[in-house]
Amino acid sequence: MRTQLLDRPFIRYGPARDLAAHMLLRLDDLEACWSLATNWLRKELECHRVDAGFGAPHARTYLPSLAEAKDANYDVPTLGGSAVDNHDPIMQAMWLSPCPVVFADIKQDRRLQMRLRQRLSKARTKTKIGGALRAGNGSYGLICADWTEHFAPSDSNIYDRFEQTVADVLGPIIAVARAIDDQERPSRDGRTQSIPAGMADGQRNVSAVTLTSSEAEVASLVAKGLSYKEIAIIRGRSFSTIDHQLRSIRKKTGVSSTSALISLLARMDFPLVACRDGDEASRSRSDY
Structure with missing residues (x-):
C-alpha cells in the first residue's frame, strides 16, 4: 500500500x-x-x-x-x-x-x-x-x-x-x-478473543444473539457512538462494569473490538434479543 x-x-x-x-x-x-x-x-x-x-x-x-x-x-x-x-x-x-x-x-x-x-x-x-x-x-x-x-x-x-x-x-x-x-487479537485483559471458524466480524447470524437487558442497553448506547465514560455516567455504573459488559457483548456477537461492534450494530436491525439479567446463571447480579 x-x-x-x-x-x-x-x-x-x-x-x-x-x-x-x-x-x-x-x-x-x-x-x-x-x-x-x-x-x-x-x-x-x-x-x-x-x-x-x-x-x-x-x-x-x-x-x-x-x-x-x-x-x-x-x-x-x-x-x-x-x-x-x-x-x-x-x-x-x-x-x-x-x-x-x-x-x-x-x-x-x-x-x-x-x-x-x-x-x-x-x-x-x-x-x-x-x-x-x-x-x-x-x-x-x-x-x-x-x-x-x-x-x-x-x-x-x-x-x-x-x-x-x-x-x-x-x-x-x-x-x-x-x-x-x-482481526483476532488480544483483548484488553490479555486473553485472545476467539471467533468461530469461518465466521468473520459481522458475519454471525445476529438474530441468534441474545443479550441480557443490561447488555442490550449498553449495546444501544455504543451504537450511538458514546464513549465508555459517557455510557458509565448514563447507566450509573463504573467504568470497569461497562468494560466487562462490552467484552461480553463482543464475545456473543463474535467481534474482536468495539469499533467492529459499532460497525456490526450499524448493519443490523434493532432491537437485539434481550433476556432478563437473572436468566443468565453465569452472570452475577453484582456485575450489573
Missing part, C-alpha cells in the same frame, strides 16, 4: 500525500487513523465539522459521528447522538453516487426530506459535502464535511480536494486499518 500511495503518482491532491504517510504509520490503530483523517480534512477544507462512520447502503439506519472533528474556534454541535434513516433519498445518494454529493444550502435544497432537514438544521449545517468511503467495488462508510457558521466558498477547489482525498487516501487506508482492527 505504501508503494501504491507514496511511490507512485496515485494521489491526485499533493498535500494529501503527507496525510497518507502519517496514516500509514498508524495503520494498526483504527481510532488514530480516523482522528488523523477527520482533523486533517477539516483544517484543509476550512470547514467546521467533519464526521464519518461505518455502514452499508442496504442498512436500515446509519450512525454518524463514529469519528468527528470540530472547529475549536466555534461552538459547533455534534451531528451524532442517534441513528439516521438510511433509506432517505439523500442518504442513498451519498452511498451510491460515484462522486460526493453537494448541498450548497441546506434550507433551500428541495432534495432533503423534512426529518433529515430538521436534523441538519439542528446541527446548524448550512453547506454539506458527503460521499462514500470505498474499497474495491463496495462502499463501507460515509464521510461528510459541514459548514455551520457560514456557507462554503463557491469559488474554491474545495470539492476537488474533498473528492480526491477521500477516494485516493481515506477510502483505501481506513479499509485496511479496519480489517486489521477486526
